[in-house]
Amino acid sequence: MSQLILMATDARLSRPASIALPDEGLQLDAVLEKMAGAQRIWLAVLGDTAVGLAAFLGEDPDCPEIGYGIAPGYRGRGLARHVVSALRGFAEAQDLKGLTARTLSSNPASAAALLARDFTLVATETEPGFGEVQHWRWDNV
Structure with a gap:
């Protein structure tokens, strides 16, 4: 992962002009709908291509829920681990x-x-409409 860029501190998203989208896109409309009300939104960038999005969700600013997604053409490369690591690093720094x-x-x-x-x-x-959902937690101790 080259970088995780903070795009917005709310649900507004802007993309730097120098960042390309992957050929299959990031399905921004669907992802942003899921991230409505996000506390912060990041764009995951590999080289000069946006490969995913991540966000702090929920109402608890001290222990937010993370949401993330990787573009289909970039899955299976361990990028989600890098995104989760960067989000955790941000949480530790804050x-x-x-x-x-x-x-x-x-x-x-x-x-x-x-x-x-x-x-x-x-x-x-x-959960109705989703099926079996796993709930996870990381504590900053």
């Missing part, structure tokens, strides 16, 4: 209490990215 995350049980790659960065699985629930 002295946040911790971070939470939710993943679909059908997405083991996302769970692996969290496990690799010391998140702990705290619960699994069935």
